[in-house]
Amino acid sequence: MSVLITFIQKAVMQGICMLFGADGEILTEKSGNLNLGVPGMMYMGGIAGLMAAFYYEKLAAHPNGLVGMILSLLAAFLMAAFGGLIFSVLTITLRANQNVAGLALTTFGVGFGNFFGGSLSTLAGGVGQISVAITGDAYRAKIPLLSKIPVIGDIFFNYGFLTYFAIIITLLMAFFLKRTRWGLNLNAVGESPATADAAGINVTLYKYLATVIGGGIAGLGGLYFVMEYSGGTWTNNGFGDRGWLAIALVIFALWKPINAIWGSFLFGGLYILYLYIPGLGRSMQEIFKMLPYLVTIIVLIITSLRKKKEQQPPESLGLAYFREDR
Amino acid sequence: MEQTYAIELKNITKRFGKIVANDGINLKVKRGEILSLLGENGSGKTTLMNMISGIYFPDEGHILVDGKAVSIRSPKDSFDLGIGMIHQHFKLIDVMTAAENIILGLKGNAVLDMKKVHKDIQELVDRYGFDLDPAQKVYTMSVSQKQTVEIVKMLYRGANILILDEPTAVLTPQEVDKLFEVLRNMRDDGRAIIIITHKLNEVLELSDRVAILRKGKYIGTLQTSEATVESLTEMMVGEKVSLDINRPMPHDLKKRLTINNITCTNEDGLHVLENVSFEAFGGEVLGVAGISGSGQKELLEAIAGLTKLSSGSVIFHSPEGEDIDLAKYDAAQINELGVRHSFVPEDRLGMGLVGSMGMTGNMLLRSFRKGKGFFTSLKAPKELAEKIKEDLDVVTPDIDYPVRRLSGGNVQKILVGREIASSPAVLLVAYPVRGLDINSSYMIYNLLNKQKERGVSVVCVAEDLDMLLEFCDRIMVLCDGKVTGIVDARKTTKEEVGRLMTSHKEEQ
Numbered sequence: 001m002s003v004l005i006t007f008i009q010k011a012v013m014q015g016i017c018m019l020f021g022a023d024g025e026i027l028t029e030k031s032g033n034l035n036l037g038v039p040g041m042m043y044m045g046g047i048a049g050l051m052a053a054f055y056y057e058k059l060a061a062h063p064n065g066l067v068g069m070i071l072s073l074l075a076a077f078l079m080a081a082f083g084g085l086i087f088s089v090l091t092i093t094l095r096a097n098q099n100v101a102g103l104a105l106t107t108f109g110v111g112f113g114n115f116f117g118g119s120l121s122t123l124a125g126g127v128g129q130i131s132v133a134i135t136g137d138a139y140r141a142k143i144p145l146l147s148k149i150p151v152i153g154d155i156f157f158n159y160g161f162l163t164y165f166a167i168i169i170t171l172l173m174a175f176f177l178k179r180t181r182w183g184l185n186l187n188a189v190g191e192s193p194a195t196a197d198a199a200g201i202n203v204t205l206y207k208y209l210a211t212v213i214g215g216g217i218a219g220l221g222g223l224y225f226v227m228e229y230s231g232g233t234w235t236n237n238g239f240g241d242r243g244w245l246a247i248a249l250v251i252f253a254l255w256k257p258i259n260a261i262w263g264s265f266l267f268g269g270l271y272i273l274y275l276y277i278p279g280l281g282r283s284m285q286e287i288f289k290m291l292p293y294l295v296t297i298i299v300l301i302i303t304s305l306r307k308k309k310e311q312q313p314p315e316s317l318g319l320a321y322f323r324e325d326r
Numbered sequence: 327m328e329q330t331y332a333i334e335l336k337n338i339t340k341r342f343g344k345i346v347a348n349d350g351i352n353l354k355v356k357r358g359e360i361l362s363l364l365g366e367n368g369s370g371k372t373t374l375m376n377m378i379s380g381i382y383f384p385d386e387g388h389i390l391v392d393g394k395a396v397s398i399r400s401p402k403d404s405f406d407l408g409i410g411m412i413h414q415h416f417k418l419i420d421v422m423t424a425a426e427n428i429i430l431g432l433k434g435n436a437v438l439d440m441k442k443v444h445k446d447i448q449e450l451v452d453r454y455g456f457d458l459d460p461a462q463k464v465y466t467m468s469v470s471q472k473q474t475v476e477i478v479k480m481l482y483r484g485a486n487i488l489i490l491d492e493p494t495a496v497l498t499p500q501e502v503d504k505l506f507e508v509l510r511n512m513r514d515d516g517r518a519i520i521i522i523t524h525k526l527n528e529v530l531e532l533s534d535r536v537a538i539l540r541k542g543k544y545i546g547t548l549q550t551s552e553a554t555v556e557s558l559t560e561m562m563v564g565e566k567v568s569l570d571i572n573r574p575m576p577h578d579l580k581k582r583l584t585i586n587n588i589t590c591t592n593e594d595g596l597h598v599l600e601n602v603s604f605e606a607f608g609g610e611v612l613g614v615a616g617i618s619g620s621g622q623k624e625l626l627e628a629i630a631g632l633t634k635l636s637s638g639s640v641i642f643h644s645p646e647g648e649d650i651d652l653a654k655y656d657a658a659q660i661n662e663l664g665v666r667h668s669f670v671p672e673d674r675l676g677m678g679l680v681g682s683m684g685m686t687g688n689m690l691l692r693s694f695r696k697g698k699g700f701f702t703s704l705k706a707p708k709e710l711a712e713k714i715k716e717d718l719d720v721v722t723p724d725i726d727y728p729v730r731r732l733s734g735g736n737v738q739k740i741l742v743g744r745e746i747a748s749s750p751a752v753l754l755v756a757y758p759v760r761g762l763d764i765n766s767s768y769m770i771y772n773l774l775n776k777q778k779e780r781g782v783s784v785v786c787v788a789e790d791l792d793m794l795l796e797f798c799d800r801i802m803v804l805c806d807g808k809v810t811g812i813v814d815a816r817k818t819t820k821e822e823v824g825r826l827m828t829s830h831k832e833e834q
Contacts, residue, residue: 180436181429188419188430195417199431200402309421309465 005154007269007276012159013229014242015268017042017221019166021246022253022260023173024218028084029250030177031210032190033091034318036102038218039243040109041083045219046226047113048079050234051120053135053227065138069161072135072223080219083109084212092207095320106243113222117234136232160228162220167261169217174257186210190314193321203321221246245271248296254303254311267292330393332357332487332518333378333409338387340373347373350387351544353537355487360509360519362529362550364562365539366617366791366824371522374539375489379411380404391487410480411489414496416472418464425460428479450481454511457504470501477508487518494528495619498596506532524562524617526555526828540564555825563791563824571771571796574779576610581643582752582783583629583665588638590624590807598624599807601638606783608645608751611774613798613815614787617827621807622787626754629785630665631657645751661692666750679741681730685711685722688729689744714743718773735766742770746777753777756787771797791820803827 021038028035035041052075057063083105090101124130139160146157177183188196189206197203225239226232249267253259274280274288303311335353339346348370355361365371376382378389380401388395391407398404404411418427425443444460451458458474467475473493480488490509494502509519509532523529529536529550536553538545538561545561583606590599599621606612614622627633629640631652640652642665652660679688689707711725718739722732729737738758745753758774759767774797778784788794794801798815803826810826 179438181432181434181438182436184422184426184429184438185431187422191419191421192417195419196431198401198417200405201431309463312421315420 003276005151007272008155009158010272010275011265011269012163013268014271015264015266016159016163016166017225017229017239017242018246018249018267019170019260019264020221020224021218021243022249022264023166023170023257024080024084024214024216024221025247025250026214026253026255026257026260027173027186027217028211028214029255029317030186030190030314031207031214032193032314032316032319032321033087033207033211034098034102035084035087035105035211035214036099036247037083037087037105037109037215038102038246039239039241040106040112041080041215041218042222042225042243042246043109043113043239044083044222045076045080045216046222046239047116047120047234048219049073049076049223050130050132050226050232051075051116053132053232054120054124054130057132057134063134065134065141068132068135069138072132072227073220076219076223077216080222081212081216083219084215085208087215088208088211091320092204092211095322098318098320110237113239114236117236120234130233132227132232136227139227140231162224162228166220166224170257170261177257187314190316193316194323197321197323207321218246245292248293251313252292252296252299254299255313266295270295331355331390332359332392333520334390334393335374335378336388336390338374338377338384338389340370340377340382340384346542348377348384349542349544351539353544353547355518355520357486357518358513358516359535360513360521360533362533362536363520363522363539364524364526364529364536364558366524366562366789369539369562370542371539372491373542375411375491375520375522378404378409378487378489405483405485408484408486409489410483410485410487412473412476412480412491412493414491416476418472418475420465421463423461423463424458424467424475424478427464427475428460428482432483447478447482450478454481454508454515456508469496470498470505473497473505481512485517487520488512489520489522491522492524493521494523494525496596502528524828526558529553529558530555538562555828559821559824559828563820571768571793572775573797573799574775576607576778576799578781579607579609580645580781582606582608583785584641584643585629586639586641588628588640589636590621590628590633591636592624597807599628602804602807602809603638604802604809604812606752606785608781608783609778610799611778611784611786611797613794613801614785614804615791615794615801615823615827616804618789620804620827622804623756624807625804626756626785626787629660629752630754631655631660642752664748664751666745666748666753679729679737682728684724684726684728685715685720685740686725688740689714692744692748710744710747714740714747718743718769733766735769738766738770739773742773746773746782749780750777750782752783752785754785754787757789758786759788759790759793767793791823795820795823805829 021042025035025038049072053068053072056068056071087101087105090096091098120130121127139162141160143157147153177187185196185201186206188201189203193203222239226234230238245267249260249263253263270291271289273291274285331354333355335351338348338351340348351374363371373382377384380398380403383399389398396407425440425447428447429443447460456474456478458478464472464475493505497505513519521533530553533550535547536550537547540562585602585604587601587603588599589597589601592598602625614625616622624633628635635653642650642652642663644650644663650663686708689710714720715722715725720736720739722736729740742758758770774784786798795815800812801815801818801823802812803810803823805827810829813822
């Protein structure tokens with residue numbers, strides 16, 4: 001029983017990283033932009049958040065956890081949104097190829113994270129010496145009382161603030177996309193920018209906002225990893241391939257935020273399943289780590305066989321829009 | 327009594343480079359009236375309407391809406407004046423419902439109240455007798471339902487002046503009747519309607535007045551009650567223009583193609599060709615005339631093996647005396663047999679030449695299968711490219727210069743040159759001189775005439791009636807995918823061909 005509870009908790013923790021990334025990418029892709037820079041933006045968000053907390057705790061006389069949280073949250077969001085802005089300028093204004101720009105952003109973002117992470121380690125006095133204990137603890141603070149309920153408390157209320165924030169953001173986004181005028185317009189931009197343009201929607205503005213805000217949200221996934229998952233420290237390349245899993249999750253969720261919630265927990269569970277199966281050799285472990293991708297491929301196969309229009313990606317995904325192209 | 331018009335155009339002129347698309351056009355539409363705008367292809371109908379809907383801005387002239395001079399600089403300006411244009415290609419989003427498409431981009435409460443939107447739309451639908459379910463997704467709709475969504479969209483946004491660009495082109499006769507009924511209801515409700523068309527019977531059936539354009543010029547406006555098919559045709563096609571194309575008399579005719587009752591359907595299940603039968607002979611030029619979209623493209627594609635036939639057969643009588651049923655072969659094999667297809671689409675490079683490749687590369691497209699084993703041979707295409715450049719005076723800095731950057735005439739020469747280089751038995755050409763200046767056009771005519779004298783059967787699709795009358799030996803006229811007549815180009819008149827082109831329901 002206790003193994004199962006731990007497994008669920010760990011799966012959720014893995015999943016939340018991906019959920020932030022997937023939320024950001026869903027918003028971005030709804031505008032027709034396929035931003036493969038998500039893994040990079042998550043690195044950028046993570047390191048920016050960590051640096052903000054580090055310097056705050058170093059410079060402030062009496063560091064306060066809440067202030068550290070707000071500062072690191074803002075830093076992570078803004079830095080990753082800046083990544084989204086780079087992508088937007090390249091692909092929307094300059095109409096560069098989205099795949100190339102996205103992959104370049106990922107390469108850049110990972111390097112950016114590792115460079116500043118390494119520098120920060122040196123500043124802090126060596127690898128693994130970075131400590132933002134106060135902010136880290138604030139992020140890790142659990143819900144009082146509720147988390148003490150046996151089993152239910154362990155499964156549902158045993159997480160830090162960002163976990164619930166992720167779910168709230170996802171729910172808000174689902175509402176935004178489905179029930180608001182702006183959401184409808186954003187969908188139109190991703191489906192057919194020419195139609196949206198003719199209907200008087202500012203296509204460029206929607207694309208920029210969705211991509212920049214989407215980038216910022218994805219960056220919170222990196223922050224979550226650094227603060228709550230690793231407890232406020234940095235390891236080079238420690239984030240691993242969770243960014244790519246976030247993109248796979250977008251496909252798995254069929255571009256619907258609500259699906260991304262349970263999908264992220266499923267992905268998280270599959271991602272760490274190898275730790276809970278006794279007697280696995282090293283090679284078998286790697287095979288188990290492939291499971292989330294395998295599931296994504298199966299979903300892709302099933303949806304393309306079913307050919308349901310609602311389950312397809314936005315129609316103009318990956319294409320630049322230029323009004324005078326006909 | 328001074329009457330204000332819903333919309334009034336005064337002396338509108340629009341030029342694209344050297345071409346005058348609209349030349350001093352005057353037009354008036356009252357509220358509660360349906361005006362037909364009639365004209366051949368390229369007569370400037372759509373350009374004119376695009377200026378009302380804000381896509382183009384006129385070079386000269388004024389537009390008055392309700393008696394006030396206005397300046398329409400964007401589709402939004404046009405919207406704000408209550409003008410709604412329904413294009414031939416619908417601008418709808420497939421995965422959304424009718425209602426979502428209708429409210430797209432409108433201002434209002436941030437949170438959508440779809441129930442109220444559905445109710446409002448239903449009211450409009452009931453008022454004019456549309457057939458529409460606001461909750462239906464667009465991708466499950468038929469063409470006519472999509473058109474309905476577009477019309478309702480305009481009404482929902484408060485359009486009082488509606489412009490429909492060839493609305494019946496994609497509809498079945500029953501759907502056309504339904505559309506007309508709705509349009510009449512809207513007219514009776516005091517809206518002004520302009521319908522762009524080239525179908526005479528629709529003009530006579532639906533409109534109150536009809537305005538005629540020809541080659542960018544305004545010819546006149548008639549009360550529909552005073553118009554007849556003959557008077558309209560005469561105004562539409564006008565006098566014959568002499569082009570003086572050298573046309574050798576055909577001699578030594580040999581049957582090359584027999585088309586038996588072919589029928590083709592498009593993806594929407596509509597017949598694009600219906601029971602088409604004709605013969606084409608070596609040593610003559612057979613022209614194919616028709617309003618665009620009457621099945622010309624499909625006909626050529628059917629012969630070239632690019633489109634599947636629903637029924638009928640295409641028999642090729644080869645110079646060796648064999649009768650070959652082309653339906654049994656694929657496009658590449660038909661090519662090998664000597665039936666060559668030189669289709670020049672609107673963008674000219676789309677089907678036939680690869681824009682970013684040079685002449686050599688484009689020659690290679692026809693011969694890449696030759697050569698030894700895995701490798702293809704570049705030598706022959708290079709020689710051919712040199713030869714075409716030499717023989718046809720193609721102006722290019724180098725045979726490897728991307729053809730996309732060459733002028734239209736040169737591109738056309740390369741395309742036709744490549745196809746005739748293999749000495750075909752049948753040459754199918756579409757719009758061979760579209761967009762070319764006079765000299766380049768004559769160059770192409772001479773090229774094709776040379777082929778004709780060599781005994782090639784040339785089938786030529788074109789839009790320009792003057793050119794067809796001067797260049798071809800016989801002209802087959804298509805209308806709605808049906809052959810409405812095959813006439814001798816030396817004896818017929820422009821009026822007769824024009825009438826055949828628009829004789830839609832006459833034989834029914």
